[in-house]
Amino acid sequence: MFDFEEERLRQEIVKLGAKRVLIQLPEGLKGEAPRLAKVIEKAGALPIVSADPCYGACDLATSEAESLGADLIVHYGHAKLLKYERVPTIYIEARATISVAEAVEKALPLMANWHKIGLATTVQHVQTLDEAREMLIRTGKTVMVGDAGRLNYPGQVIGCDYSNAKSIAEYVEGFLFVGGGRFHALGLTLTTFKSTVVADPYEKRAYPIDGEAQRVQKQRWACIQEAQKAKTFAVLVGLKPGQKRLEEALNIREKLERAGKDAYIFAVREITPETIMNFPTVDAYINTACPRVSLDASSKFSKPMLTMSEALVVAGEISWSELCKRGFF
Numbered sequence: 001m002f003d004f005e006e007e008r009l010r011q012e013i014v015k016l017g018a019k020r021v022l023i024q025l026p027e028g029l030k031g032e033a034p035r036l037a038k039v040i041e042k043a044g045a046l047p048i049v050s051a052d053p054c055y056g057a058c059d060l061a062t063s064e065a066e067s068l069g070a071d072l073i074v075h076y077g078h079a080k081l082l083k084y085e086r087v088p089t090i091y092i093e094a095r096a097t098i099s100v101a102e103a104v105e106k107a108l109p110l111m112a113n114w115h116k117i118g119l120a121t122t123v124q125h126v127q128t129l130d131e132a133r134e135m136l137i138r139t140g141k142t143v144m145v146g147d148a149g150r151l152n153y154p155g156q157v158i159g160c161d162y163s164n165a166k167s168i169a170e171y172v173e174g175f176l177f178v179g180g181g182r183f184h185a186l187g188l189t190l191t192t193f194k195s196t197v198v199a200d201p202y203e204k205r206a207y208p209i210d211g212e213a214q215r216v217q218k219q220r221w222a223c224i225q226e227a228q229k230a231k232t233f234a235v236l237v238g239l240k241p242g243q244k245r246l247e248e249a250l251n252i253r254e255k256l257e258r259a260g261k262d263a264y265i266f267a268v269r270e271i272t273p274e275t276i277m278n279f280p281t282v283d284a285y286i287n288t289a290c291p292r293v294s295l296d297a298s299s300k301f302s303k304p305m306l307t308m309s310e311a312l313v314v315a316g317e318i319s320w321s322e323l324c325k326r327g328f329f
């Protein structure tokens, strides 16, 4: 279902003369690790598979590669995100090879009342946006694809960056998200506040995501209210290369202290209940690392886990309705 670009991988390894290669795969593609390791071995390098979780290109395993003496990282499933890499890195985006036509066709009746539609997708399907656009235009729709210039491709979204979609949100009545799962579509709705229909090419079906977005919004309000009662806060700074926001964390800490709260900076690599909930004297957490942990896994944490934007409500800097206008992250 995905293009792993084995031939390009082989050529790059030979061209770079790499001798030790660290392979990073997202969770859904980890099953391919032995096969890809074999390709690397045949190209003349020692493959080492990173078994750690990897959810985005923000999590490039630079320190791990350095400590293992790897001279190349091969990062699968995400487009380049960091501006600079300390260790040479090849990104293999793992573009999907399945057709999106059937799912888009099924989405059409769900968008019957919309005239102007925005398109969004993940890097796996950016090559299908032209086909989706043509299908919508044939039914008389006006179609827009945002290109705010922050991500690699027009129309592309990642879990924490919807700038392409946001750049056109005011001109469209809703979005068609082409891709699998609910994660990105949910983020799209929670940042643009526009209705979103998902065309899922893996399940060959289409469905609206708005009801789920409303449920998440209610959960967030409950979390913020609970955090408002908290006295002691831990402001989490991520240790992954693309998640380290120490300045922002210090800024949030200052705002919380001005609002009469105690706040401390905690450094963390993986934000999980097991690592974070071992501090009984902390009442609530502000997550400056991956904002989606707060939104998508909030029920796993026994204490409030707020995003940076939500922390501004607790600190009295913005209101709940302002937060709902600017987005949750």
Ligand code: SF4
Pocket (backbone or CB within 6 Å): 055, 056, 057, 058, 059, 158, 159, 160, 161, 242, 243, 289, 290, 291, 292
């Ligand atoms: S910070 Fe989170 S949502 Fe953003 S790219 Fe990394 S893992 Fe994905």
